Amino acid sequence: MNLPHKNGLEWSVFALGLLLSLATLGYLVYAGLTQGDVPPRLTIELGAASVVDELYLIPVTIVNEGGSAAENVEVLVDLRADGSYESAHLHIDLIARANAMKAQSALPRILPPLVRSYALASSASSSPDARRPTQNNMAAISKSPPPRVVGHASSPAVTGC
Amino acid sequence: MSSTVNPTIADSLKEYGRGIAGGLLFSLPLLYTQEMWDTGIIFTPERLALALGFITTLLLGYNRFSGLHKDASWIEVLIDSVEELGLGLLLAALLLWMIGAIHGDLSVLDIVGRTIVEGLMIAVGVSIGTAQLGIEEDASSDLQARDEALPGMLEQLTLGICGAFIVAMNVAPTEEIALIAAQVSPWHLLAIAIVALLLTAMVLFFSDFMRSQPYHQARSALLFVRTITMVYAEALCVAFALLWFFQRFAGQQAYAIISQTLVLSLPAALGAAAGRLLIR
Numbered sequence: 001m002n003l004p005h006k007n008g009l010e011w012s013v014f015a016l017g018l019l020l021s022l023a024t025l026g027y028l029v030y031a032g033l034t035q036g037d038v039p040p041r042l043t044i045e046l047g048a049a050s051v052v053d054e055l056y057l058i059p060v061t062i063v064n065e066g067g068s069a070a071e072n073v074e075v076l077v078d079l080r081a082d083g084s085y086e087s088a089h090l091h092i093d094l095i096a097r098a099n100a101m102k103a104q105s106a107l108p109r110i111l112p113p114l115v116r117s118y119a120l121a122s123s124a125s126s127s128p129d130a131r132r133p134t135q136n137n138m139a140a141i142s143k144s145p146p147p148r149v150v151g152h153a154s155s156p157a158v159t160g161c
Numbered sequence: 162m163s164s165t166v167n168p169t170i171a172d173s174l175k176e177y178g179r180g181i182a183g184g185l186l187f188s189l190p191l192l193y194t195q196e197m198w199d200t201g202i203i204f205t206p207e208r209l210a211l212a213l214g215f216i217t218t219l220l221l222g223y224n225r226f227s228g229l230h231k232d233a234s235w236i237e238v239l240i241d242s243v244e245e246l247g248l249g250l251l252l253a254a255l256l257l258w259m260i261g262a263i264h265g266d267l268s269v270l271d272i273v274g275r276t277i278v279e280g281l282m283i284a285v286g287v288s289i290g291t292a293q294l295g296i297e298e299d300a301s302s303d304l305q306a307r308d309e310a311l312p313g314m315l316e317q318l319t320l321g322i323c324g325a326f327i328v329a330m331n332v333a334p335t336e337e338i339a340l341i342a343a344q345v346s347p348w349h350l351l352a353i354a355i356v357a358l359l360l361t362a363m364v365l366f367f368s369d370f371m372r373s374q375p376y377h378q379a380r381s382a383l384l385f386v387r388t389i390t391m392v393y394a395e396a397l398c399v400a401f402a403l404l405w406f407f408q409r410f411a412g413q414q415a416y417a418i419i420s421q422t423l424v425l426s427l428p429a430a431l432g433a434a435a436g437r438l439l440i441r
Binding site: 002003004005006007008009010013014016017018019020021024025027028029031032035037068069071093094096097098099 | 167168169170173174177199202203205206207209210213217233234236237240243244245246247248250251266267268269270271273276277
C-alpha cells in the first residue's frame with residue numbers, strides 16, 4: 001500500500017481527525033447502547049411567590065430528568081381562592097435532557113387570599129393535541145400561601161426521534 | 162490534505178486556510194440557526210451516527226471526483242475525508258462554544274449532538290473550499306481538459322448530490338418549509354416544480370455558466386432530457402432525505418410529505434445543477 005506524500009503537519013491533522021471521528025462514533029455507539037429510548041421526565045418546582053402591585057409573581061423551574069429532550073412543554077399555573085380562579089400559561093419550546101428551564105408566571109392577586117392552590121400541567125410532545133393541558137394532567141401542589149413547593153408534572157408524552 | 166508531492170508546511174497551512182474559509186463560508190448561516198442547535202439536542206445517538214455515516218460517504222465521493230485528484234488512490238481519498246471530518250467537528254465545537262451554543266449545563270450527548278449536526282456541514286465546506294478556492298497555476302491545461310469533458314454518470318451524481326445538499330441544507334431545518342407547504346395550493350407546487358426544472362436547464366444548458374461547455378456542445382435532446390430529469394430526481398431525493406432526517410414527516414399525511422419535498426426541491430435542484438459545474 002502506497003501512502004500519500006504528506007508532511008508532519010498533515011499527518012498530525014489526519015491523526016487528530018481520525019481520533020475525533022472515532023471518538024465521536026464510539027461515544028454515539030456507547031450512548032445508543034446505554035441510554036436506549038428513555039422518554040423525557042419532567043418535574044416542576046414552584047418558587048416563593050412575591051407580590052408586585054396587583055400580581056403574584058411565581059418562579060417556575062421545570063427540570064427534564066429523562067433521557068430525551070422535551071418539546072413543546074406546556075405549564076399551567078393555577079391559582080384558586082375561595083371560589084375565584086386564575087391561571088397562567090407557559091409554553092417552552094425545548095428542554096434538553098438532564099437540563100432545567102426557569103420561567104416566571106404572573107397571576108392576578110385574588111383577595112382575600114384565604115386558600116390558594118397551584119395546579120400544574122405539562123406535556124412534552126410535538127403533537128398539537130398534546131399541547132392543550134387537560135384536567136387529567138393537572139395536579140394540585142399546595143394549599144397554603146406563600147407557596148414554596150415541589151411538584152411533579154404528570155404524564156409527559158415522549159418526543160420520539 | 163492534498164496529494165501534492167512533498168508539500169511544505171507553508172503549502173499545507175495555505176490549504177487548511179482555504180478549507181477553513183470554505184467550511185465557514187458554507188456553514189456559517191447554519192451555525193447561527195436555533196433550529197440546528199435544537200436538532201442536535203433532539204436527535205437520538207442512532208440518528209446522529211447515521212448523519213456521520215452519510216457525510217463520510219459524501220466526503221469520500223466528493224474527494225474522489227473533485228478537482229484534479231481523479232487519479233488519487235482510495236487511501237488518499239480516505240485520509241483527506243478523515244482530515245476534513247475532524248476539522249469540521251473541531252471547528253464546530255470551537256465556534257459553537259464561542260457563540261455560547263454549547264456550555265457546561267448541557268449533557269455530553271447534547272454537546273456531541275450539536276457539534277455533529279453543525280460539524281458535518283462544515284466538513285463538506287472544508288472539502289469544497291480545499292478543492293475549489295485555491296489557485297492551480299501548474300495545471301491550467303489539465304483544468305481546461307477537464308472542463309471540456311462531460312463528467313461521467315457517477316461523477317455527475319456525486320457532485321449533484323453534494324451541491325443539492327449544500328444549498329438545501331441551509332433551509333431544510335427551518336419551520337418555513339412546512340409553513341410554505343401548508344399554505345400553498347397544488348398549482349403553486351406545480352409551479353415550484355416547473356421553475357426548478359427551468360432553473361436546472363438554464364444553469365446547465367442556456368446561460369454559459371462556468372464549466373458548462375460540455376453540456377452546450379453536446380446539443381443532444383436525449384442528453385438534455387436525461388440530465389434535467391436526473392438533476393430533478395436527485396433534488397427530490399436529497400430534499401426528501403433532508404426533511405426525513407430533520408423529522409419533518411412525523412405524523413404527516415402523504416400530501417404534506419410530498420408538498421414539503423416539492424417546496425425544498427427548488428433550492429435542491431439549483432444546488433444539484435450548479436454543483437455539477439461549480440464544485441468539480
